[in-house]
Amino acid sequence: MxxxxxxxxxxxxxxxxxxxxxxxxxxxxxxxxxxxxxxxxxxxxxxxxxxxxxxxxxxxxxxxxxxxxxxxxxxxxxxxxxxxxxxxxxxxxxxxxxxxxxxxxxxxxxxxxxxxxxxxxxxxTEQKKKEEEFKKIEELHNLISEHSQDVILRLTPEGVISYVSPAIRIQMGYEPEELIGKYAYDYWHQDDLNGGWLRRGHSDQSDSRIFVYRLRHKNGHYIWQESHSKKIRNAAGDIQHVISMGRDITERVHSEELIRRSEKLSLVGELAAGIAHEIRNPLTSLRGFMQLYLKEDMNGTKKLRNEVMISEIDRINEIVSELLVLAKPSNEAYELRDIVHELNHVTTLFEGQANLYNVQIKKEFDANLPLIQCQRSINQVFINILKNAIESMPKCGEVIIQAKQMNDAINIRITDTGYGIPQNDIAKIGNPFYTTKESGTGLGLMVSMKIIQNHKGTLRFESEIGKGTMVEVVIPIVMKP
Structure with a gap:
């Protein structure tokens, strides 16, 4: 054959x-x-x-x-x-x-x-057409990645970064090559890790998800990011990689926080309006009787007890006064004021207390700062902040007060070298009755936030345990409607 x-x-x-x-x-x-x-x-x-x-x-x-x-x-x-x-x-x-x-x-x-x-x-021919289409898609992907303001990441199924777009420079301060090969979740805030599906040992059947979390900037602070993530699977159904597109939403989160605080202040104001006057009237009577008891105590055997009671009545009265500030709408007139003059005035008020605590107050004001439109109550903000700063250093320390113009606003920073505030507690500042002081009420900063909100400004805190706290107040030079 x-x-x-x-x-x-x-x-x-x-x-x-x-x-x-x-x-x-x-x-x-x-x-x-x-x-x-x-x-x-x-x-x-x-x-x-x-x-x-x-x-x-x-x-x-x-x-x-x-x-x-x-x-x-x-x-x-x-x-x-x-x-x-x-x-x-x-x-x-x-x-x-x-x-x-x-x-x-x-x-x-x-x-x-x-x-x-x-x-x-x-x-x-068909294979070449597909290759050409894939090449065009790849070129388009690269074009979008290179010019997108959102950060685009490609991750392995284990969560290791294999590609990061140049927008990472602006958003997190890193060069793209610094993050290649790094585990993405190492940059997440510890409290936000429970929401991730790339976490080692975590399984999730959904292929597309939206996350909101905090990322650690190269400088150490955290930004809020919202990311849309999608698992890319091969023909066998296995994950080849994950694509994530993240957007900086820090400003949006801060705005939402301001809205929540505003609603909280409004609620506290309504409560305050209902109870403050009812409390103040009997307090006046109680204090009057306590003063009478002091006079009747000729030999002074009950003096200590009576003085403690008067002190506590005065403390309740102080809380009621702060509640009344929250309860009533601000009808103060806005007028042009010299912020340096206001800061110098407040500093003078605290010179005696600063000396008592052995605290040095330093001032760093830019020359020729413009006048700003504000109410007289703006002084109360600086009084509350400076009082807290000095009281955070009972033995000794230093307070630096800075003021400078930044675009269309005045930036005031008051920094102390006190014991600081835990990171987890910074978000609670301004909540009713949250305080780090033994005898504090927490209403002082709540009132301050309301005043700054009325001025369409911002109040921000940075703190580290054992190193101190920085409070930043930003007030527009001219308030826009």
């Missing part, structure tokens, strides 16, 4: 003709000797039209040089075959991509002009 097949040339030509792969027989000078039906169908020509044409006749001009270089090596015996991806020109003028494999059937040892070259061509 094998000998019959070897002798039956017609059999091989039938195989040649019926092959689903395009096949051509070529001479050493590149002329086409035979073309099977698949090749004719691929190029749109009949075999008669292709016979004796050179290979370059149907090859795209931009691919000729590469193919000819490989052809010369094959003809000269330097290689036994080559493979090349090249473009063919269809009879209609359209472009077809083909994967061409060329081998040689030599008639005897060495190079001979009668050597037959066999070319097998596989149509890879």
């Amino acid at each position: 094998l000998s019959q097949l070897n002798d039956d040339h017609s059999f091989y030509f039938r195989v040649f003709e019926k092959s689903p792969i395009a096949v051509a027989l070529l001479s050493s000078d590149g002329k086409l000797l035979r073309a099977n039906q698949s090749l004719c169908k691929l190029l749109g020509y009949s075999e008669i039209e292709l016979i004796n044409t050179s290979n370059s006749y149907v090859t795209h001009s931009e691919d000729l040089a590469d193919e000819l270089a490989l052809w010369r090596k094959l003809v000269q015996g330097e290689t036994d075959g080559f493979q090349i991806e090249k473009r063919y020109i269809h009879k209609s003028g359209t472009i077809i991509w083909g994967l061409q494999n060329v081998t040689v059937e030599r008639n005897h040892q060495g190079i001979h002009p009668n050597d037959i070259f066999i070319s097998h061509i596989i149509d890879i």
